[in-house]
Every structure is written in C-alpha cells, then in structure tokens.
Amino acid sequence: MDAVNRQARPTLVSIAQELGVSRQTVSNVLNNPSVVHPRTRERVDAAIKKAGYRPSAAGKALRTQRSMAIGLRLYRAVDGINGAVMDRFLHSLAEEAQRLGYQLTLLTADDAAGEVEKLETLYRSASIDLAVLTDTGMDDTRPARLRENQVPFVTFGRPWGRIATSDHCWVDVDGAAGTAAAASWLRELGHERIGFLGWPEGSGVGDDRRAGWWATVADLPGSAGLSVAVLDDHPSAGVEGATQLVARGATAIVCASDSLALGAIGHFRTVGRLGEAEVPVVGFDDTPVARATGLSSVHQPVEQAAVDLLELAFTVLDGKTPARPQRLLEPHLVQRRLQPFAR
Amino acid sequence: MDAVNRQARPTLVSIAQELGVSRQTVSNVLNNPSVVHPRTRERVDAAIKKAGYRPSAAGKALRTQRSMAIGLRLYRAVDGINGAVMDRFLHSLAEEAQRLGYQLTLLTADDAAGEVEKLETLYRSASIDLAVLTDTGMDDTRPARLRENQVPFVTFGRPWGRIATSDHCWVDVDGAAGTAAAASWLRELGHERIGFLGWPEGSGVGDDRRAGWWATVADLPGSAGLSVAVLDDHPSAGVEGATQLVARGATAIVCASDSLALGAIGHFRTVGRLGEAEVPVVGFDDTPVARATGLSSVHQPVEQAAVDLLELAFTVLDGKTPARPQRLLEPHLVQRRLQPFAR
C-alpha cells in the first residue's frame, strides 16, 4: 500500500562516477570485457554487484534498435484437454526466449485480422523484434499480411493449402509420421483391421494425421472403409466414432487426438470391456489426461520446436540465411497400458 | 527468408519535418490534442496515419521511466484440467493489460526464489513496472521478498498462513462462499447427508473450500464424519474418495475441484448408476470438462479478478491509495444436468 517511492536507479554514469572511471568503461565491462584491464574490470564488477545495477532495457533498446522481445498471441482456452499442447509450447517458448535474453510479450485478439494488426502495431512501435504465429490453418493469410507489412515472423506449424509455397521460416511436427508409427505398432501387435478416427477433410493437421495412418494400412484389405470423421474434437464425439468403427469391424483404432481417444475408450467401457481394452486405442498429443489414463499416445516434441523456431528466427534477424528454414520434427509414440479406472 | 531490411521507421522528427512543424507539436497531437490548433491537428493526424507512425516504445519508456509492461510467471502445465482456471486468468489479464495500454511479459522459473529473482532483475532493468503473483501458497515468502527489493506487485490469491497480515494489494475468489452455495443448493434439494471431498489440511485454498461446506452443514447431524481428504487432485483419487463417502452414507457430494468431481461421477457410473446420478456431485472451477460433462460446478470470476487486480495495481503505481486494497470476489454456482455419457 505504500506509495511506491521509486528510488534513483543506478545507471552507467552513476556507477562510473562512483569509481572515477568513464561510463564507456562500465559498459565495456558488461558487453566487451576483454578490452578492459583486469584490475579495472574487477573494481567495476564489484560496484555493479554492490549497487545491483542492471542496464536499462529502454536505453539499450533505444540505442540498439532492438527490443529483445517476441510477440505471441494467446488464444482463448477452448478445451482443457487440447489446450495442453499449446500450453507446453507456450512454456517452452517462454523458457527458450528467456535463455536467449529475450522476453515473451503476450497479446490477445479476436481473430486473425486483429492479431496481425496488433503484431504490426507492436513491431512499428519497436516493442517487439519478431512475431511468432501458431495454429496455422488452411489458407492462412497471416504470413502474407505480415510479410507485406515487413514484420519479421516465424510460425509454429507449416502453411497448409494453396499458399503452401510460402517460404517463411517454420517448424512443425510431422503428424503423419506420428499416426504412421501408431498404426505400425498396431500392425506389429497383429491387427489387420485398423481404423482411423479423425475430423472431416479440410483441416491441414487432420488430413496430415489421416495420411500417416493411410500410408501404413493402405495395403490391408478393407482399410479404406475404416476411416471415420466426426465434427467435434470431443470425447462424446469419440464415443460415436468408435461405435461406428467397431461396427465396421475395426479391431484397433488410431485417433487424431487424445480427446477422441478418450471417448473411444469410454465406449469400450460402456459396452462392458473394462480394463484391458480388447480394442487398443492410440491417441495424439500425449496430454496429461492420456498419461493419467494410461492411454498410448503420440508425443510432440514441442520443447525442441520452440528451440528450433527461435534459432531460425534469430538467424534471419541477424541477416543470415538459415541452413534449413523449414523443419519437420519427428514425434514419438508413447506406449502405455490402460489403467483399470482413471477418469 | 529475405534478410529483413529494417526500413527507416518514421519518428516524431521525420513526421514533423515532412509537415514543417516541430516535433513537439506532433507529440502534442498524440498526447495532448486539446492544445493543438484543430487545423494543424488534422494535418498531423493525416500524416501520422499515412506514414503508419507509432511512437517508439523505447523512446517513450526512457523518457517517462515507465515500461508499460507487467511481469508474470508462467507455471509449468501440470494438469490439463485444473490448468484451465489459470489459463482463463492469464488470458483475462493479458486482455485487460492490453486494454490499459500495457504489455504482459512472461517469465519462467523453477521455484519461488527464481521467480522473485527474475522479477527483480526485470524491474531493475526497467523492463516491467509491476509484478503479478499467482498461486499464493501457505506462508508464501514472495511478497515479503519483493517488498524488500522495492518491486511493486499485486497478487491473485490472498496470503495464507501466519504471514496473512501482509497488507499488499490482492484479489481473490471467496472459495468458502462457493462451496457454501453448493452445499446450500444440495440442502434445498432435500439432502441431509452432504459429503465433502477435498485435500488434507494445510493448503489455504483447500481449507477455505472445506470451511464453506462446513459452515453450511454443521447443523446437520453426522456431518463431521462426511469429510474425506485425498492426496492427489486427480479423478482417480476422486473415485476413491467418493466410494468412502457413499459408504459413510453421503447422499450428495461437494468437491474441492472438477478433477475430483469427475472421478466421483465416474464412481457412480462404474457402480451402475449411469446418467442421472442419484448422488449429485458439485465440482469447483467450472472447467471446460465440467461444461461438457454437464457437471454442476462453482465458477470463479477470473475476468473480474484480472480487471480488479490491475485497477488496484495502477492506483498504487500512481501513488494513490486504493479504496479497498484487498478484494474477495464472489463465485457463483452453475447448475447443470449430467450428460448421459460425455468423455
């Protein structure tokens, strides 16, 4: 409650005066220590430590024309289950940015247009050096708009659809490889009628995941009929879908998400096959719920994605050309045993 | 991939020269329009718009000694279900900060000490004007440490435990009022043996929620024996707890979280009472899962919390004393009907 008495902050000059050296020497101790005489350096270091001095971000930003901040839109939480992956990504990105000396600045927007507009404003006011886009959808116009406005950006997620020729930097997880791994595993377990439970065609991510399944089961007779699409990414939709797949003779199911997979498992519980499900189900995203339930699931390496994304970004910001400006990361399958009853 | 050619950004001076006026006039148009002659103002406004000029955040921050940013620690996502409330709060805070012209800057830390240290560094480097703490635990030392270091802060969550006398600004949700509302509702429905499913004593939030239930059922005979504590905030623990409560004769259950409530519902499903649960269960937090499942739950007004918190914060930063520096917000009970099968 005390009215915050903003005490005089130490500055380069105040530290310098205290020691009888020049401000540039203090600056050099911090940014270019090798040019400073060791004896001087020690004295300065001690004074800096004692005063708890930190260079002013504003002063630095003004001079260097770098804000050392990254802008990212925070999406409204829609679903406690699938928000989990974005949550992990957000955390990883914040962590990695911090490691590199950058700040992560959040923004909110109602739609893509609002997001682009706010990112542009932030960039023009030199509040951020870079934008990170996530949830790249089919025919996403954000990259083109940001490029027009000269806002540097990278995306987590590749461009889907017609404009897929865009050559900006991105990092994505190979969803097809994930579902392929899932389907392969089920084949190894001896299954020959492996179903896929996903969403209608038209979403980049969904189609990708279906493609991985298909590539793995195409040679098994009757596979074509074992793909079911439901509208919602929700357990209740998963129940429906699983019911259909089983009716068509599926003996194992690969799902496009953990939500759907949880519903599918629920289905088998309802029809009386509790515990060891006779129809194995594999989910996608390896959410905490999957972990708790004992659901096998495809795990996305989002930590790595964050690291790669920022590496790419800063290479470009430095004016260099990155070796591989687009990167597909390999997910891995986590094999689990279902818990007798969890959630 | 194009090496970002950072084009010359328009500045106050560049706009001013273009129009043949002084920089201060342009500045006044933005910050103090009333002193500028309407004719001039229009010309300047047009030029600003045409050039897409935005004042440099760094320049402004350097001069005004305000970064217009707020620091907040992003916790590692532990649980897809209960992260939901923090997720909503994060979004609300980002939105409200943005509305007030502030940025939300994220930081990550391994523990409370790391959090305090990073917040202090950010504050000393004038990267943030204010820190927001969440998840205030029992005997939380962060407020004291920040105060020592002169870092202005507010907390979402009241101080629990011995140091509860701290007089910093906080906003919290009255958990006891929530569980009291839940228990009252169950009484109105005619129940006389209402159980409580929560966590062991010692967590501020948990004890608070139990207290609300107790205040409402204390006069009902046998209530004292109808409180069960489980260790994990997880559905599987909820199953166990519900089993015990029912064995002790509970005919309705108030839970400390949606996770536990979901487990409790699962219990009744397992024992054969599908659909309309004969033992009504009320959860806490009104997570997306509760909404989807049809679980009644206590809803926390986190949007309001974010608004109040920032209002308090900026009152203090302006050197004024807020009217009510500590605020308890009232949650409300959302009454729902269970879905036949969801998740």
Place this chain on the structure above:
DNA sequence: CCGGTCGATTTGATCGATCAAACTTCTCTT
C-alpha cells in the same frame, strides 16, 4: 631521441520520445 604500435580509457554524438520553459501571434482591454 623520435615516430609507430598497441592497450586502455575517455569523449562526442546519437537513438526517439517528453517535460519545461521560451517565444510568437493575436486578441482584448483601458
């Protein structure tokens, strides 16, 4: 003994904004 090189440090200019005070006009009063 002098010019040259290197190491260490200092000085001047600059980034882009705002505050405070000074300066011009113009109007209105007496």
Place this chain on the structure above:
DNA sequence: AAGAGAAGTTTGATCGATCAAATCGACCGG
C-alpha cells in the same frame, strides 16, 4: 496605442544506453 493575457508553437535539456573516434601512456625498434 500600449500592455496584459491567452492560444499556439517551438526550443533546449534530458532519460540511459552504445557506437565510433579520439586521447593518453607505455613500450619498442631504428
């Protein structure tokens, strides 16, 4: 017609850092 006052605009100084160039000594070879 001179002076006060208000309205509108401009100028100088400043926030705190970094870059680029200048300075200062010490050391060295010729």
